[in-house]
Amino acid sequence: MSGRDWLKRLSMLGLTLWGVSLIAFFLIRWVPGDPVMLMIGERGASPEAIAELRARLGLDASLPEQYYRFIAQAMQGDLGVSILSGRPVMQEFRERFAATAELGGLAMLIAILLGLPLGISAALARGKWWDRVATSLSVALYSLPIFWWGLVAIALVSVRWAWLPVSGRIGVEYDVPMWSGLLVIDVWLADEGGWPAFVSAIRHALLPAMVLATVPLAVITRMTRSSFLDVLNEDYVRAARAKGLSRGRVLLLHALRNALVPVFTVIGLMLGTILTGAILTESIFSWPGLGRWLVSAVISRDYPVIQGGVLLVAIVVLFTSLSVDALNWWLSPRLRTRGRT
Amino acid sequence: MKGKRAFAAFRISFGSAGAAIAVLVAATLTVLAADFISPHDPLQTFEGAYRLPGFWSSEAHYDPRFVLGTDDVGRDVLSRLLHGARWSMLAGLAVAVLATALGVILGSFAAWWGRSVDALISRAMDVLMALPSILLAIVVVTILGPSLLNAILAATLTAIPGITRVVRAQLMLEMSKPYVAAARIAGAGGFRIVLRELLPNCGGPILVQATLGFGDGLLNVAALGFLGLGARPPAPEWGAMLADARGFVESDPALVTLPGLCIFLVIWAFNILGDEVRDHCDPKTHLREAR
Numbered sequence: 001m002s003g004r005d006w007l008k009r010l011s012m013l014g015l016t017l018w019g020v021s022l023i024a025f026f027l028i029r030w031v032p033g034d035p036v037m038l039m040i041g042e043r044g045a046s047p048e049a050i051a052e053l054r055a056r057l058g059l060d061a062s063l064p065e066q067y068y069r070f071i072a073q074a075m076q077g078d079l080g081v082s083i084l085s086g087r088p089v090m091q092e093f094r095e096r097f098a099a100t101a102e103l104g105g106l107a108m109l110i111a112i113l114l115g116l117p118l119g120i121s122a123a124l125a126r127g128k129w130w131d132r133v134a135t136s137l138s139v140a141l142y143s144l145p146i147f148w149w150g151l152v153a154i155a156l157v158s159v160r161w162a163w164l165p166v167s168g169r170i171g172v173e174y175d176v177p178m179w180s181g182l183l184v185i186d187v188w189l190a191d192e193g194g195w196p197a198f199v200s201a202i203r204h205a206l207l208p209a210m211v212l213a214t215v216p217l218a219v220i221t222r223m224t225r226s227s228f229l230d231v232l233n234e235d236y237v238r239a240a241r242a243k244g245l246s247r248g249r250v251l252l253l254h255a256l257r258n259a260l261v262p263v264f265t266v267i268g269l270m271l272g273t274i275l276t277g278a279i280l281t282e283s284i285f286s287w288p289g290l291g292r293w294l295v296s297a298v299i300s301r302d303y304p305v306i307q308g309g310v311l312l313v314a315i316v317v318l319f320t321s322l323s324v325d326a327l328n329w330w331l332s333p334r335l336r337t338r339g340r341t
Numbered sequence: 342m343k344g345k346r347a348f349a350a351f352r353i354s355f356g357s358a359g360a361a362i363a364v365l366v367a368a369t370l371t372v373l374a375a376d377f378i379s380p381h382d383p384l385q386t387f388e389g390a391y392r393l394p395g396f397w398s399s400e401a402h403y404d405p406r407f408v409l410g411t412d413d414v415g416r417d418v419l420s421r422l423l424h425g426a427r428w429s430m431l432a433g434l435a436v437a438v439l440a441t442a443l444g445v446i447l448g449s450f451a452a453w454w455g456r457s458v459d460a461l462i463s464r465a466m467d468v469l470m471a472l473p474s475i476l477l478a479i480v481v482v483t484i485l486g487p488s489l490l491n492a493i494l495a496a497t498l499t500a501i502p503g504i505t506r507v508v509r510a511q512l513m514l515e516m517s518k519p520y521v522a523a524a525r526i527a528g529a530g531g532f533r534i535v536l537r538e539l540l541p542n543c544g545g546p547i548l549v550q551a552t553l554g555f556g557d558g559l560l561n562v563a564a565l566g567f568l569g570l571g572a573r574p575p576a577p578e579w580g581a582m583l584a585d586a587r588g589f590v591e592s593d594p595a596l597v598t599l600p601g602l603c604i605f606l607v608i609w610a611f612n613i614l615g616d617e618v619r620d621h622c623d624p625k626t627h628l629r630e631a632r
Contacts, residue, residue, distance in 0.1 A: 012464070019468035031483045136357060139616070143609035145560055147567045148583055148601030155590040155597070275473045280564060294476055298483055306480075314471040 006326075013318050017311070021074070024310035025067050028303055035059070035083045035301040057083060059303075070307060079308030084300050089308035092293065097316075099169065100289035102182045103281070104274040106202075106209035111216035112267065118217075119224025119263075120256075126229060134221060142218035146277050150211045150284040157207055164207045167286040171200040208285040212277050216270050223266045224259070231259040261328055268324025272317050361613035364606050371426040379420035380406070383577045387415040392593050412582075412596055413589060421577035422603055428489065428578040429559050429604065433611075435493045436558025440500035441551040447501065448508025449535050452516065463509070466502040474499035478561060482570040489562070489578065492571035496561035504550045511543040545622025549615055556611030563604050579604050 036054050045053075054060045058069065058080075073080060079089040122134035158166040165171075170183050174197045180186055183201040187194070231237060232255060240250045279291030286292075290313065297305035371378070381387075387407075394403055395410035395418070404411075409418040451462040469477070478495035485491040515521065516539065524538050540547075565571040566580025574581060579600040586596035 012467070015464055016467040016471055019464060020471050023468060023472065027480050027484070031480065132356075139357070139612050140609060143556070143605055143612050145563060145601060145604045145608070147564055147580075148597070148604065151583070151587060151590050151597050152594075152601065155594055159591055272470070272473065276475045279473060279475050279479075280567075283568070291473075291476075294473075295479060298476070298480055310472060310476070313473060317471055 020314040024307045028306040080304035082305045084302045096290045096293040098182050106205050107212035110213040115217045115220030119221040122225045123228035138218040138221040141214045144214050147280045165204050208281050212281045223263050227262045228259040231255045271320045357613050358617045361610035364610035372430050375423045375427050379423045381417040381420040383421045383424040390415045425577040425579045432562040433555045433559030436496045437551050437555035439497040444504025447505040451509045452512035469502045487570045489572040492562045492565040496558050507550050511546050515539050549619045552615040556608040
């Protein structure tokens with residue numbers, strides 16, 4: 001890819017974001033039910049009060065005008081205020097995103113730490129029983145319905161055996177002030193609780209993260225295995241072996257580095273999977289992350305949260321996949337030279 | 342000739358593929374014969390027979406009428422699971438067929454009918470893929486109202502971009518081959534080339550996507566059912582059964598375990614089958630095995 005290709009990709013990315021903003025804005029307004037009526041609820045209110053509330057929320061303007069206002073403000077980094085909580089969408093997103101990032105990061109860590117060795121060992125044992133075990137395991141994990149697996153995990157691990165807490169992010173005895181929003185970091189910054197608080201935060205995140213990690217783990221195992229097998233057949237690996245380098249050295253220095261490029265791409269692209277999985281996992285584990293935030297915003301027709309939140313999620317997903325590609329391009333000399341020759 | 346080769350491919354890796362086919366055959370037979378093999382009506386409630394344990398229980402109140410026990414309102418779990426196969430499998434089939442058909446149409450248009458059409462369709466698919474799929478499905482079902490049909494439509498919408506991309510990429514690959522140019526010189530029109538020449542040559546990858554789409558569709562419809570946005574109670578759809586049983590995960594784990602196990606098994610079977618079809622259609626794997 002040359003500089004021009006990157007420029008083209010960036011402009012396509014802008015176009016995609018514009019499409020996302022259109023869908024997020026109009027789709028949620030198409031949902032029957034009106035946030036103002038839902039807010040007032042059963043109590044009822046005078047027509048004047050309803051009109052005033054509607055005007056205050058900016059919902060009295062025509063749809064194109066509302067959309068124009070949304071985009072104009074979004075360009076300046078202002079996504080409005082949640083109808084439900086009255087707090088800025090940006091601020092809520094930051095907190096919710098941190099909670100999901102903590103969960104998703106731990107899940108990704110579990111998936112990578114287990115998936116890489118599993119995939120590599122399966123490739124090395126190709127065709128033998130261990131390969132079959134690892135491959136079957138990966139298909140089985142991939143097929144697990146996350147909502148069911150989450151329920152079963154809670155019932156067994158948290159309730160019956162009482163090894164891990166059922167829900168929440170940290171023990172109630174700790175009151176950690178928010179700084180980054182990631183509790184595993186904030187406990188150290190606030191000097192609140194130290195190790196026990198850190199362990200408590202990890203223990204709370206562990207079960208949902210394990211549930212969330214199943215699909216990424218399956219994909220990483222599979223991808224590592226097949227990419228490793230491809231690389232092992234490459235001429236440069238055979239050449240390295242032929243010139244007398246030890247098996248370990250060839251695997252570690254020559255094969256692994258190249259085999260990891262596609263695995264890396266898959267890890268980056270999995271972010272969307274993680275976010276989708278997080279919606280289900282968070283609703284099962286009452287984890288206060290992005291997924292639960294957006295779902296409850298749909299239920300309460302919280303227009304600013306939906307349109308702003310979905311836009312921000314799309315930005316995160318798109319820019320991650322872009323940076324993964326950029327990193328790959330930078331890591332792999334072959335991709336870099338392809339544009340020139 | 343081709344059928345024979347396909348059979349040979351399945352025989353070689355009989356292990357999990359055989360098990361997967363057995364699961365799918367059993368599921369299909371259940372769909373067809375649910376009415377005859379179910380011991381009871383899936384909606385019939387038996388008074389006084391609430392949350393009875395199944396055959397695994399040694400307790401005195403195991404009732405041989407209900408082999409897998411009963412649920413919280415006294416319905417036979419086995420009959421509900423058997424009828425649930427009908428709901429879930431047909432939902433998966435509907436998603437697979439709809440999404441594949443629409444994906445093939447959109448992908449063909451994108452590949453064949455010029456750059457502006459391609460740009461439009463490709464950007465639209467980018468947009469759909471940038472949205473968290475289950476959230477999109479939730480919004481769509483909230484607009485249309487919760488029902489099995491609407492859950493199927495929502496799951497289809499989230500499945501379209503993946504299939505469209507595969508079809509488009511595959512067609513683009515085929516289009517550079519000489520037989521397409523030959524057909525064009527022979528005077529064949531666009532529709533004819535796409536339908537008669539290109540698509541048949543992309544059958545393998547499309548079949549793989551359709552197979553995987555079946556499992557994914559079933560999973561997504563079940564997930565929506567679990568969130569209360571799919572089949573309406575008292576329909577015995579597996580995801581909805583899971584949602585019903587959620588409160589009894591402690592006292593009666595079987596009520597949660599069994600429908601989930603059914604979903605898992607069928608999805609697993611489709612994933613194995615998808616792999617098998619992919620290995621069979623992709624010459625690269627044969628090459629790799631030969632080396």
